Amino acid sequence: xxxxxxxxxxxxxxxxxxxxxxxxxxxxxxxxxxxxxxxxxxxxxxxxxxxxxxxxxxxxxxxxxxxxxxxxxxxxxxxxxxxxxxxxxxxxxxxxxxxxxxxxxxxxxxxxxxxxxxxxxxxxxxxxxxxxxxxxxxxxxxxxxxxxxxxxxxxxxxxxxxxxxxxxxxxxxxxxxxxxxxxxxxxxxxxxxxxxxxxxxxxxxxxxxxxxxxxxxxxxxxxxxxxxxxxxxxxxxxxxxxxxxxxxxxxxxxxxxxxxxxxxxxxxxxxxxxxxxxxxxxxxxxxxxxxx
Ligand code: RIB
Numbered sequence: 365x366x367x368x369x370x371x372x373x374x375x376x377x378x379x380x381x382x383x384x385x386x387x388x389x390x391x392x393x394x395x396x397x398x399x400x401x402x403x404x405x406x407x408x409x410x411x412x413x414x415x416x417x418x419x420x421x422x423x424x425x426x427x428x429x430x431x432x433x434x435x436x437x438x439x440x441x442x443x444x445x446x447x448x449x450x451x452x453x454x455x456x457x458x459x460x461x462x463x464x465x466x467x468x469x470x471x472x473x474x475x476x477x478x479x480x481x482x483x484x485x486x487x488x489x490x491x492x493x494x495x496x497x498x499x500x501x502x503x504x505x506x507x508x509x510x511x512x513x514x515x516x517x518x519x520x521x522x523x524x525x526x527x528x529x530x531x532x533x534x535x536x537x538x539x540x541x542x543x544x545x546x547x548x549x550x551x552x553x554x555x556x557x558x559x560x561x562x563x564x565x566x567x568x569x570x571x572x573x574x575x576x577x578x579x580x581x582x583x584x585x586x587x588x589x590x591x592x593x594x595x596x597x598x599x600x601x602x603x604x605x606x607x608x609x610x611x612x613x614x615x616x617x618x619x620x621x622x623x624x625x626x627x628x629x630x631x632x633x634x635x636x637x638x639x640x641x642x643x644x645x646x647x648x649x650x651x652x653x654x655x656x
Pocket of ligand 1 (some may be wrong): 376403
């Protein structure tokens with residue numbers, strides 16, 4: 365069984381649904397409020413575990429009620445949490461989500477996720493060294509992403525960087541990563557001044573640009589390829605990107621070619637949006653394989 369290490373954020377999502385998204389200075393009445401596990405790192409760890417691989421999470425939670433619930437959720441989903449520590453001086457990360465008009469708006473308060481520093485990750489280097497694939501995102505400090513990219517390069521372990529939420533990234537990190545999965549907005553920040561076509565051409569078989577309902581675009585060394593997504597009735601798109609990244613890393617780590625891996629990831633992501641909550645619709649492997 366392949367081993368995936370996820371270094372990233374674990375949060376509690378506080379989700380309000382409403383018919384209308386409030387504008388600045390406006391108050392609207394919502395229709396429901398729910399608290400569900402989230403955080404890009406945790407979502408990716410849970411999504412990978414549901415696909416039946418061995419997943420270790422490296423992260424931090426607060427030593428509070430949300431922290432205990434996040435840890436329990438990891439355990440229920442079969443994610444190894446030996447390297448997820450409760451920190452005492454900061455609250456757990458939270459994401460404040462409005463679901464309205466068919467899309468989400470999110471404010472993330474990183475909290476304990478800011479404790480996922482290079483020094484913290486250094487205590488778990490063995491996990492990274494033994495992994496078949498390492499997954500990382502950007503709800504943890506920038507220097508940690510840089511540090512992990514260096515270690516992955518040194519150990520010869522492929523790193524999949526999901527550059528979300530967007531922020532500029534050093535050239536060194538771009539070079540060290542084996543795969544990078546920006547959406548169109550993140551790609552424009554990452555490859556400032558370059559067109560999508562030029563950015564893809566510079567990074568054959570490495571940069572996969574997610575274009576929502578259209579699918580995923582990459583350059584295969586000769587031509588641009590668009591792997592289409594699957595049409596479904598979406599209930600909640602939160603966590604679709606995380607499911608995509610997890611499934612892509614699983615399929616690549618298992619030795620599948622890029623197009624097949626992207627199809628698998630698109631299918632998993634499309635299933636994930638059919639239920640409420642970032643992790644609510646994340647599929648198990650059987651469901652993905654049966655619907656491919
Ligand atoms: O990618 C979705 C996640 O982003 C949500 O679960 C929320 O926690 C935000 O961080």
